[in-house]
Amino acid sequence: MKYESTLAQISTQQIISMFDLLSDVIFWIKDEAGRVIHCNKEFVEHVGRKSINQVLGHSDLDFSPSYLAKNFMLDDQKVMAGEIITDRLELNIGKSGELAWFTTSKRPLKNPSGEIIGTYGIARNLKETVKTLSGMEKIKRPVEYIKNNYSQDIAIEQLAEVANLSVSALERRFRKYLKKTPMQFLREIRLENSRRMLVETQMPISEIAYLNGFASHSYFSRHFKKMFGQLPASYRSEIQANL
Structure with missing residues (x-):
């Protein structure tokens, strides 16, 4: 068919260069060792470099504090094993050097034979995502409220009141713009x-759970393993062994 013929003439380079058109999306491709083999302009700016040549061949350890880099590298190893990550919230360094929340998705990179030979992914600054997708205070306010008060008890009714919406309307908007419910967020x-505190501090895991709003250690551990693939103690041991 005609469209198949046209598609066959498009080079891989042309396709990935399209990511340069997305000013709010960070895009990268890494080899099996976690070294960047391609990225878009936004990635270059995000890591504080002036050209892609200053990025190629380097890993997260060259761009981020070690505790963040180790988190990213551990995630990459899991993706290399076939895991996929979709719209997950994580801490990263913003352009101005401050810690910021990003939504990140990662996938295994495969050759024509189906063998995994690396990873690729995208990330978006959550603040910019909310601004770009909604342009509305009714999603921005509950997002900011959660970011500033996540260590406290927060009920869905509180968030609905902050947003001046019904609970059902609030949940619909979160699913539409962030692909998750307010409580999942x-x-x-x-x-x-x-996860950050497990690496940066020597606090007992139960105390970390409490300080981040988890009522029980078991509930925290169960959801930590579901999100990161390991129990908190195992995660801390593995990260610190490689620091």
Whole structure:
């Protein structure tokens, strides 16, 4: 068919260069060792470099603090094993150097034979995502409220009141713009901050759970493993062994 013939003439380079048109999306491709083999302009700016040549061949350890880099690299290893990550909240460094929340998706990179030879992914600054997708205070306000108060008890009714919406309307908007419910968003914020504290501090795991709004250690551990593939103690041991 004609469209198949046209598609066959499009090079891979042309396709991936299209990501340069997306000013709010960070895009990268890494080899099996976690080295960047391609990225878009937004990625270059995100890591504070001036050209793609200053990025190619380097890993997360060259761009991010070690505790963040180790998190990213551990995730990449899991993706290399076939896991997929979709719209997960995680901490990263913003352009101005501050810690910021990003939504990240990663996939295994396969050759024509189906063998996994690397990873690729995209990330978007959550603040910019909300601004771009909604342009509405009714999604921005509950997002900011969660980011500023995630360590406290938060009920869905509180978030609905902050947004001046009904609970059902609030949940519809979160699913539309962030692909998750308000309470899933809250839990992911808590889990990602817990992951950071497991690496940055020597606090007992039960205390980290409590400080991030989890009422019980078992509930925290169960959801931590569901999100990151490991129990908190195992995650801390593996990361610290490689620091």
